[in-house]
Amino acid sequence: MLKKVAVKNQAEVEALFPVIEEIWREVFTPMIGKAQVDYMMEHYQSVPVILAEIREGAHYFALRAANETVGYTAYELKDDEILFISKLYIRQDYRGKGYMRDIFDWYEKLANSLGCKQQLKVNQDNQRAIDIYQHRGFSVMREQIVAIGSGFVMKDYILEK
Template identity: 35%
Template sequence: MDIKQVQTSNDISELARLGADIWQQHYVTIISHEQIAYMLDKFQSVQAITEQIEKQGYEYYFLIANGEKIGYIGAKQEEGKLFLSKCYIEKSHRGKGYASQAFAFLETLCQKRGLTKMWLTVNRHNKDSIAVYEKKGFQKVRTQIADIGNGYVMDDFIMEKELVDH
């Protein structure tokens, strides 16, 4: 698998399209179609991603297998930690080791930057993703309910992973 940083406006448009496809596949059993549409617009639209990259310090990376963009990760460095904001892989490509490769990439990134911890938020009802994160060494540290507007909330676990020097 190759990992390529999202840099151009064309990349951002592709990322928004890929995100919409994956979110429709994955979240439909967890949250309503209306909330998916709202969250895509608020967090994964071309405008939102551009703002995150240009003004908020986020980095996005495509996950590429056999020349095809099969998923992406989004992260932000903050206070000696890496916040893993997004880690999504298309349904047909899950279970093939791509998440493990993405996490190895992120751990190497953290090592190079001297970061000691990774953390993320995950919907408390997203059992498959929670299982993957736990398998990768993340632990639940607390719960968080965040009002994201329009009558919607994100009901999440916050999970962390301590990074050890290799």
């Protein structure tokens, strides 16, 4: 069974960080390259950035199974009508074990209880994730291309359910 353990303070973020870094480097290096992953780890997924997001209302959770952290997820509420899933990652060794289904079921119940739509964004080159999201009922709403600094660009799709 998958447990969601709230991550709220610096010690908890620091404990989760090795899993974040492992997943990001494994998933994104083949898509966007090591230099952009390094940049994004510093500017988007560092301990100080995550703590700032939590202070601003993001909800982070370590995903645990059999006393092991197998991934993490985060969401925030936008305008009281969108449950924005900002992070949803499972470590490579734990994929294909139904954990993603558990998380999606949890988000579905949460969104329904709040009367919200679900929304997320995904790298345009992450076809595996796109396929999973579409299988779960998400539809591509639009493309989003954003310059993030140092010559790097994020090319994403915004999906909604």
